[in-house]
Amino acid sequence: DISKPNPEYDLFKDIYAYLKAWVKCSLSHDSNQLMPISTIGLNYPNKDAYLTAFEFIVSNLLEKQGVEEFLPKPESRQILQDFLRELMHAIDAEN
Numbered sequence: 001d002i003s004k005p006n007p008e009y010d011l012f013k014d015i016y017a018y019l020k021a022w023v024k025c026s027l028s029h030d031s032n033q034l035m036p037i038s039t040i041g042l043n044y045p046n047k048d049a050y051l052t053a054f055e056f057i058v059s060n061l062l063e064k065q066g067v068e069e070f071l072p073k074p075e076s077r078q079i080l081q082d083f084l085r086e087l088m089h090a091i092d093a094e095n
Contacts, residue, residue: 011044015053023083034083037090050091058084 017040025035042050058081061067071077 007044011049011053014040014043014050018050018054018087019057022087023080026083026086027079034086034090037087037094042091042094047091047094051088054084054088054091058088 018037022035022037022040026033044050062071062077062081067077071080
């Protein structure tokens with residue numbers, strides 16, 4: 001039931017928003033500024049869940065076979081990893 005509180009769904013929505021919007025906006029920003037994480041927020045009560053999810057993406061998914069179809073240059077994958085690590089630092093700094 002979508003009307004009931006669902007923390008796992010909130011976590012999923014946030015992870016999706018960070019991957020879809022935060023990374024794109026941060027990469028597109030010519031001033032070398034990152035989009036504030038407060039724009040999306042941390043709606044799931046445990047920030048470690050965010051850190052675990054993004055660490056898994058950075059350490060495992062970006063190196064999987066098939067990713068090079070979407071990010072053909074190793075430099076592109078490295079840039080994405082760097083941005084996700086910046087996001088992880090910002091999340092970790094949140095109180």
